[in-house]
Amino acid sequence: MTGPLVVTIDGPAASGKSTLAERLADALGLPFLDTGLLYRAVGRRVLETGADPSDAKEALAAATALTPGEVDAARLRGEEIGQAASKVAAFPAVREALLPFQRRFAHGGEGAVLAGRDTGTVVFPDAAVKLFVTATVEERARRRSDELRRRGGRPIYGDILAELRERDRRDSERAVAPLRAAPDAFVLDTTRLEPEATFEAALRHVEALTGRRATRPQASRNP
């Protein structure tokens, strides 16, 4: 198959969806958008002005003023920004304001791989391939703790577990575009899957569904 290809990858925080999305995008030769960065950039903007991310007016003002230059992963890490992102993301007007950027990104040319919470249910309900990546909250907290330790931090597992549970609850229970698998999504539970096996399973699924072959499988296997 040729022509534009949109692959959506949704799932809860710390499920490994962004890592998978990046590898798939590389293998398929498609651009990658981590849509969580948009919500994080809005959350950061609100925090920087000293306002409350749970204030609908402040959140919308930040979303409408957002510039592409602010969507910079290096400045948007950390659980404080993650929690603020999850709060601003609950406002329908904020979600609406961020939709055109996401759609333009994939409609630009050959398609795209997008990762987030609602990319397969709301942003691209007609995407050719939808994946839903998940893992138990305990496993996700363990992975997040390991990652923070590798970066020189001293994470407390219990705190991380509680933060993830809170974020899962907020992202899943909100009224608009809640976190859930699209009915036609391929669900990958990575609790007992290594990243390599997750990538292979996802790639096989894309190939089976679209007839596309990875253009650069070796590069993605040897980062």
Ligand code: DC
């Ligand atoms: O994927 P992440 O942890 O960087 O996302 C941060 C928050 O942004 C997440 O808790 C919920 C929100 N989000 C969303 O509501 N919809 C998306 N498509 C992506 C992220």
